[in-house]
Amino acid sequence: MTTDRTLYRTPADAVAGPPEKLAYVVGFDRSARRPDALFVLDTDPDSASYGRVTHMTEVPGLGDELHHFGWNACSSALAHEGHHSPERRYLLAPGLRSSRLHVFDTHPDPARPRLVKVVETEELAARAGYSRPHTLHCGPDGVFLSCLGGADGADGPGGVALLDHETFEVRRAWESDRGPQRLAYDVWWHLAHNTAVTSEWGTPSMIENGVDPDLLLGRGYGHALHFWDLDTGRHRRRVDLGDEHQMVLELRPAHDPRATWGFAGVVVSVADLSASVWLWHREDGEYTASKVITLPAEPAKTEDLPPALQPFGAVPPLITDINLSVDDRWLYVSAWGTGELLQFDVSDPFRPRRTASVRLGGITARRPHPSAPDVPLTGGPQMVELSRDGRRVYLTNSLYGSWDDQFYPDGVDPWLIKLDADTGTAGGGLRVDERFFPHGEEFRGLRVHQTHLEGGDASSDSYCYP
DSSP states (O other): OOOOOOSSSSHHHHHHHHOSSEEEEEOOOTTTSSEEEEEEOOTTSHHHHHHHHEEEOOOOSSSOOBBOOOEEEOOGGGGTOOOOSSSSOOOEEEBTTTTTTTEEOOOOOSSSSSEEEEHHHHHHHHHHHHEEEEEEETTEEEEEEEEEEEEEGGGGGEEEEETTTTOOOOEEEEEEEEETTOOOOOEEGGGGTTTTEEOOOOHHHTTTTTTTTHHHHHTTTTOOOEETTTTTTEEEEHHHHHHHHEEEEEEEEOSSSSSEEEEEEEEETTTTOOOEEEEEEEEEEEEEEEEEEEEOOOEEOOGSOOTTTTTEEHHHHHHEEEEEOTTTTTEEEEEETTEEEEEEOOOOOOOOEEEEEEEEEEEOOOOOOOOOOTTTTOOOOOEEOOOOOSSSEEOOOOHHHHHHHOOTHHHHHHOOEEEOOOSSSSTEEEETTTTTTOOOGGTTTOOOEEEEETTTOOOOOOOOOO
């Protein structure tokens, strides 16, 4: 029986929980000459250090490129047989380039996490046959760790490694029958329906040196969703979104455990440089997917574009992250290319309604933060995280080192921005918090990618009870 009050039986319980007072952010050194780190930020508006970096824990190696990371336990652990006394205590941070996994303990002091374990590259390769770990979630029979590459950095197939809930040792590959699946990116699920979902980006050679224009225009990146039996790891169905829709990345299933739908973001269409969001859902007993949001490319002067985009004369939106509020009412979409964070009312998930947006950074616009109007922002809204109550939105600006360099060749100076969301009216709304703007040297020269919140957040929790 758990005593962790940050594990909630239902989405409604999570929404009603206390607000977070800390945020955790991973940062990486693009030059690989300094260690990557986990940063702690003060998110308590009544604190004297509100909006500031208060602690930093470095990892021992070089060249890890900490990217996505996550909690060892989420609210669904309340119903996992393998979790006898679950605690949301450890933050697990994979190195996307090194294939090492770092374990940080947030006890006894959540404001000063300690590195307590490193799972080495060789263990992941030998026991699961994978490399380039990307995304992780607490699952029914272990921690699920999606990986882009095969053993020792080989080009595939990528898949999901299963880690022990308590020791974080690599147990095995999760898949028992992968069917046609080869490319990997994200993994999520519908627990009550014994269904896992995976998406597709590319193998290590397809991504590590930046976007390969020949591969992109040849429609060689991922463009499908895969549905699996969650309990057995058996492939059930492949849903192709069409090969013009390149790079199917973030998966955001409904938090309501009764639901059988979720959203997936697609980075770019090679037909017109648009980006899109798709809804997967069940139809006549089978999973399928429908495009429900399209963001068009924006015209731009050739001289204002980075070399990679000059032949096209336009800025692609580049949807690189999406996030769904815990009450399944609001969807947030990051357009990293145009520098826009969009809010949609998805009360009817088949018909999203755009309600608000904020411009920050962008390839050509470089829209500034309101508190520093004379300082153009580099990068754009990339990873987006939501508080459990949906009222606070956190944004970081780095995608992936080599891709940053292609689309923002002047460099990506790190920032973390907080928005206040209006979720109490039908019209919605977003407003930049001018008091919260850690940036530049606050992050010791490291680029920042993903944020997670003390006590959980919208992207890291799933629930077993309606």
